[in-house]
Amino acid sequence: PESNPDPLLDGLNDPQREAVLTTEGPVLMLAGAGTGKTAALTARLAQIVRTRRAWPSEILCVTFTNKAAREMRERVGHLVGPAVEGMPWLGTFHSIAAKLLRRHAELVGLQSNFTIIDTDDQLRLLKQLIQAEGLDEKRWPARQLAGCIDRWKNKGLNPGDLDALENEAYANGKGQRFYQLYQDRLKALNACDFGDLLLHMLNILRTHRDVLEQYQRRFKYVMVDEYQDTNQVQYLWLRLLAQGHKNICVVGDDDQSIYSWRGAEVANILRFEKDFPGAKVIRLEQNYRSTPHILAAASGLIDANSERLGKTLWTALNGGDKVRVIGVWDGPEEARRVGDEIERLEREGAPLSQIAILVRAQFQTREIEDRFIAIGMAYKIIGGFRFYERAEIRDALAYLRLVAQPSDDLAFERIYNTPKRGLGDKTLEKIHRHARARGVPLSLAAVEITDTDELPARARNTLLALMRDVARWRDLAKVTAPAELVRTLLDESGYTAALQAEKTAESAGRLENLTELARAMEEYETLGDFLEHVSLVMDNDKADDADKVTIMTIHAAKGLEFDNVFLVGWEEGVFPSQRALDEGGLASLEEERRLAYVAITRARRRCTILHAANRRIYGQWTSSIPSRFIAEMPEDHVEQETTLSGGASLWRAQWSENSDPFAHVARDAAARGSHRGPGWQRASTREFDPVPRRLPEPGRSAASFAAKPRRDVSLG
Numbered sequence: 019p020e021s022n023p024d025p026l027l028d029g030l031n032d033p034q035r036e037a038v039l040t041t042e043g044p045v046l047m048l049a050g051a052g053t054g055k056t057a058a059l060t061a062r063l064a065q066i067v068r069t070r071r072a073w074p075s076e077i078l079c080v081t082f083t084n085k086a087a088r089e090m091r092e093r094v095g096h097l098v099g100p101a102v103e104g105m106p107w108l109g110t111f112h113s114i115a116a117k118l119l120r121r122h123a124e125l126v127g128l129q130s131n132f133t134i135i136d137t138d139d140q141l142r143l144l145k146q147l148i149q150a151e152g153l154d155e156k157r158w159p160a161r162q163l164a165g166c167i168d169r170w171k172n173k174g175l176n177p178g179d180l181d182a183l184e185n186e187a188y189a190n191g192k193g194q195r196f197y198q199l200y201q202d203r204l205k206a207l208n209a210c211d212f213g214d215l216l217l218h219m220l221n222i223l224r225t226h227r228d229v230l231e232q233y234q235r236r237f238k239y240v241m242v243d244e245y246q247d248t249n250q251v252q253y254l255w256l257r258l259l260a261q262g263h264k265n266i267c268v269v270g271d272d273d274q275s276i277y278s279w280r281g282a283e284v285a286n287i288l289r290f291e292k293d294f295p296g297a298k299v300i301r302l303e304q305n306y307r308s309t310p311h312i313l314a315a316a317s318g319l320i321d322a323n324s325e326r327l328g329k330t331l332w333t334a335l336n337g338g339d340k341v342r343v344i345g346v347w348d349g350p351e352e353a354r355r356v357g358d359e360i361e362r363l364e365r366e367g368a369p370l371s372q373i374a375i376l377v378r379a380q381f382q383t384r385e386i387e388d389r390f391i392a393i394g395m396a397y398k399i400i401g402g403f404r405f406y407e408r409a410e411i412r413d414a415l416a417y418l419r420l421v422a423q424p425s426d427d428l429a430f431e432r433i434y435n436t437p438k439r440g441l442g443d444k445t446l447e448k449i450h451r452h453a454r455a456r457g458v459p460l461s462l463a464a465v466e467i468t469d470t471d472e473l474p475a476r477a478r479n480t481l482l483a484l485m486r487d488v489a490r491w492r493d494l495a496k497v498t499a500p501a502e503l504v505r506t507l508l509d510e511s512g513y514t515a516a517l518q519a520e521k522t523a524e525s526a527g528r529l530e531n532l533t534e535l536a537r538a539m540e541e542y543e544t545l546g547d548f549l550e551h552v553s554l555v556m557d558n559d560k561a562d563d564a565d566k567v568t569i570m571t572i573h574a575a576k577g578l579e580f581d582n583v584f585l586v587g588w589e590e591g592v593f594p595s596q597r598a599l600d601e602g603g604l605a606s607l608e609e610e611r612r613l614a615y616v617a618i619t620r621a622r623r624r625c626t627i628l629h630a631a632n633r634r635i636y637g638q639w640t641s642s643i644p645s646r647f648i649a650e651m652p653e654d655h656v657e658q659e660t661t662l663s664g665g666a667s668l669w670r671a672q673w674s675e676n677s678d679p680f681a682h683v684a685r686d687a688a689a690r691g692s693h694r695g696p697g698w699q700r701a702s703t704r705e706f707d708p709v710p711r712r713l714p715e716p717g718r719s720a721a722s723f724a725a726k727p728r729r730d731v732s733l734g
C-alpha cells in the first residue's frame with residue numbers, strides 16, 4: 019500500500035481489511051455502533067466487483083432501508099466506477115423479494131403483475147372476510163387478525179403450519195381458517211401483502227429445487243447489514259440461498275437489536291456459527307463516529323443489560339463535550355430549549371442537516387413541530403407523517419372542523435362513517451344529490467334528508483343520531499375549552515372506543531397521538547384559534563431539498579449518524595415507554611435500553627438529552643421521573659444541567675411527595691443481582707442534580723434514601 023495508494027483498502031483498519039479481503043467462506047462481523055461495519059461491508063462489495071470475483075448481478079446484498087441501499091450503491095460507485103449500475107440485488111429484503119417473486123409468481127398461483135397491497139387495503143380485505151363469516155368485528159377486530167397474520171408470516175408459517183396455540187390467537191381457534199381465507203382471497207385478486215413477498219419466496223425456494231439451485235449458483239456472494247434485526251422468515255431465506263457457495267458475510271451488533279416486536283431474533287447471530295461451520299468471526303473495536311464521552315456514556319449504559327455478547331469499544335478521537343443532560347420544567351420548555359440550542363448551533367455554523375431530534379414515540383414530535391413552526395425552523399420528519407397529517411389526527415380535526423364550520427363538506431365526508439357506523443356510499447350519494455338540489459352544504463342536507471323518506475329506516479336513524487351529536491357538540495363548543503371539546507367528541511362519536519377495541523401496538527400509538535392532540539389544544543382559548551394554528555402548520559411544507567433539521571423515531575435512525583443529536587423526553591413512562599414498563603419483563607426493558615444505546619450512538623460530536631419534570635396529561639400536571647437510563651450513564655461522561663428556577667420549590671415538593679421515586683432503581687438492581695459500578699457514585703456536579711445517582715445501600719430502604727433532602731437549586 020505504501021507505493022500504490024489504494025482508495026479502497028487504505029482507509030480501513032486491520033480487522034476491517036480482513037473482512038474485506040476474506041471474500042470466500044462465511045464471515046460474521048460482530049461489532050458495536052460506529053465501528054465501520056457498514057463501511058467495511060461496502061468496501062467488501064467493491065472489492066469483490068473490482069477483483070472480478072463476481073459480476074455485480076451475482077451479488078446479493080441486503081440493507082435495512084432503501085436509503086441505506088442508495089448510500090451503499092453510491093459509495094461502491096465511488097470506489098469501482100459505473101459497474102455498480104448493474105447491481106440489481108442490492109436492496110432491502112422486501113425489495114429483493116418482490117423482484118424475485120415477479121419472476122416466479124406462477125409457482126405460488128400469482129401472475130407476474132401481481133399488486134402489492136398496503137396496510138389499509140389489508141385491513142379492508144380482512145374486514146370483509148370477518149363480516150362475510152358473520153363474526154363480530156368489534157369483538158375480533160380486523161387489526162388484531164392483521165397483527166397475527168403478520169407475525170405468522172414473519173415466522174415463516176403458512177396457514178397449514180400453525181399449531182394449536184397460534185390457531186387460538188384469533189377468535190377462539192379461528193386463526194388458521196381466517197389466515198387461509200385471506201390468502202385465498204389475495205390469490206383471487208392477484209395480490210399479496212408485504213409479508214407475502216418473503217413468505218411466498220421462501221415457499222418457492224423450499225419446494226422447487228431447480229429454482230433454489232439456480233439462485234444458489236447465481237448468488238456467488240451474499241451480504242447482510244444489520245443482521246441482528248432479521249426475523250425468522252428472512253433468516254430461513256438467507257440460509258437456503260447461501261448454502262450454495264457459502265460465501266455469506268453478515269454484519270451486526272446484538273446491542274442494537276431493536277425490532278423484536280416485529281419478530282426479529284438476535285438468536286440469529288448466535289446461530290450463525292452453527293449454520294455455517296468454520297465461519298470467521300471478525301470483531302471491530304475502534305469506533306470512528308463518536309467522541310470519547312459519547313461513546314463511554316453509551317457503553318456504560320448498555321452495560322446494564324444482562325443478555326449481551328459483550329464487546330470492547332475505543333476511540334482515537336480526543337476531547338469533545340460530555341453528554342449533556344438538561345432538566346426542564348415541562349414539555350413546552352423542552353421544545354423551546356431544543357429550538358434555542360439549534361439556533362445557537364446554527365449561529366456557530368452547524369448545518370441543519372447534521373442535526374437530528376430523536377423521539378421514542380411519534381406523539382412526541384408535536385410539541386417540537388409546533389415550536390419549530392413558531393420560530394421558523396426548517397425541519398423534516400422521516401419515516402412517518404408530520405403530526406397533523408396522521409390519519410387519526412385528521413379524523414379528529416375533521417370532526418372539529420365540522421363543528422366549527424357546518425359547510426365544510428370535506429370534513430363531513432371524512433367523518434360521516436368514521437368510525438364505522440354502517441352508513442354506506444349509497445346514503446352519501448343521496449345526501450349529495452339532496453345537497454345539490456337544495457344548494458346547501460352536506461351537513462345540512464344530512465339533517466334535512468332525515469325528514470324525507472329517501473333513506474331506509476336504519477340509515478335514517480343512524481344519520482339522525484350523528485347529526486344530533488354534531489349539533490350538541492356545536493353548542494358545547496360555545497361553552498367549553500377546545501381541549502375538553504375534543505375529548506368529549508372523540509368519546510361520544512365512538513372514535514376512541516373503536517381504537518381501543520383494536521388492541522394493537524399501532525392503535526395504542528394512535529390513541530397516544532389523540533391524547534397529544536388534546537394536550538396541544540389546551541393552549542388555545544377557542545376552537546377557531548386552534549384550527550387557524552393547524553392550517554398554518556399544515557401549510558408549512560416548503561421546498562424539500564433545503565437544509566433542514568431531521569426529526570424521527572430512534573427506530574428509523576438506525577445506521578445513521580449526525581454531528582448533533584437531541585434526545586427528548588427521557589422520562590419514565592416515555593422512555594422507557596409505559597408499554598415496556600407495563601409488560602414488566604426484563605426483556606422488554608432491555609430492548610428499551612438497546613434503543614437508548616442506538617439513540618446515543620447516532621451522535622458524532624454532541625449528544626444532548628432532555629427530560630421534563632412535568633408533563634400535562636388530560637389537563638393535569640403530572641410530575642415525571644427522569645428516565646433510569648440517565649442514571650445509568652457513567653457520571654464522568656455526563657454533564658447535568660437544569661433550567662428550573664421559579665418553579666424549583668414545586669419541583670422539589672413533588673420529589674419528596676412522591677412516595678418512592680427510586681423503586682425502579684432498586685428493583686432493577688435486584689433483578690440484576692448486583693450493584694452498579696462506579697457510575698453510581700453520587701454526582702458532584704455543581705448544579706441541581708435531579709437524577710438519583712446512587713443505589714440505596716444494603717439495609718437502607720429506597721424510601722429512606724429518597725427522603726434525604728434534595729440539593730437546593732441555585733441559578734446565578
Ligand code: ATP
Binds near residue numbers: 058
Ligand atoms: P452502526 O452500528 O451505527 O450501523 P457502523 O458500524 O455501521 O455503525 P459505519 O456507519 O460504517 O459504522 O461507520 C461509522 C463512521 O465511521 C462513518 O462516518 C464512517 O465513514 C467512519 N469510518 C468507518 N471506518 C473508518 C476507518 N477505518 N477510518 C476512518 N473512518 C471510518
Ligand code: MG
Binds near residue numbers: 055056057243577
Ligand atoms: Mg451500520
